[in-house]
Amino acid sequence: MGILGLIALFLLIQLVPYGHAHDNPPVTQAVKWDSPRTQQLFEDACGACHSNLTNWPADSYVAPTSWLVQHDVEEARGILNVSEWDKPQPGAGEAAEAVTGGEMPPLQYKLMHSSSRLSDSEKQDLADGLTRTFQLDPPGP
Numbered sequence: 001m002g003i004l005g006l007i008a009l010f011l012l013i014q015l016v017p018y019g020h021a022h023d024n025p026p027v028t029q030a031v032k033w034d035s036p037r038t039q040q041l042f043e044d045a046c047g048a049c050h051s052n053l054t055n056w057p058a059d060s061y062v063a064p065t066s067w068l069v070q071h072d073v074e075e076a077r078g079i080l081n082v083s084e085w086d087k088p089q090p091g092a093g094e095a096a097e098a099v100t101g102g103e104m105p106p107l108q109y110k111l112m113h114s115s116s117r118l119s120d121s122e123k124q125d126l127a128d129g130l131t132r133t134f135q136l137d138p139p140g141p
Contacts, residue, residue: 019066022056029086032137038129042082045105045116045126049076052083072109089139096127 001009033039048054049072060069077084079091091098098104100123105116118126 013063016063016067019063019068019070020061022054022060022070024054025052025083027052027083029084029140031082031085031133031139034129034132034136037125038133041118041122041126041129045099045118047082048113048116049073049109050080050082052077052081068108072106085137086140088141092134092139095134096130099123099130100127 033042042050054073056069059065080089080095081087095104099118105113110117
C-alpha cells in the first residue's frame with residue numbers, strides 16, 4: 001500500500017461514526033470536595049475522564065485517536081464519575097490506591113496532558129483528599 005492508499009484509508013476511517021459524537025451529560029449531583037486543593041488536583045489529573053465536564057481536544061475528533069479517547073472517557077465515567085454522585089460509583093473505594101500506585105492517571109494521558117503529571121507529594125495529597133472526600137460524601141445508592 002502506497003502513500004495514496006494510506007491517505008485513502010485515513011480518510012475512509014473518518015466515516016466510522018464511533019468517537020465523533022462527544023457529549024457531556026448534565027451534572028446530576030457533584031461531589032462535595034474536602035478542600036479546594038483536592039478538587040484542583042482531581043480536575044488537573046482526573047477530571048477530563050472522570051466527570052461530565054470533559055473538554056474534548058481537537059484530536060479527539062479525528063480517527064483513530066477519537067476512538068481511543070471516546071472509549072477511555074466512557075470507561076472512566078462508568079467506574080468513577082464525580083458529576084453523577086447521586087449514583088453508585090464502583091471505583092470510589094479504589095481511587096486513592098490507583099493514584100498512589102501509579103495506575104491513574106494512565107501513561108497515555110500523562111504523555112498528552114502535562115497538568116496530569118503529579119509529583120509524589122501531589123499524588124499523596126490527592127489520595128488523602130479522595131479518601132477524606134469519599135468518606136465525608138459517599139456516592140449515592
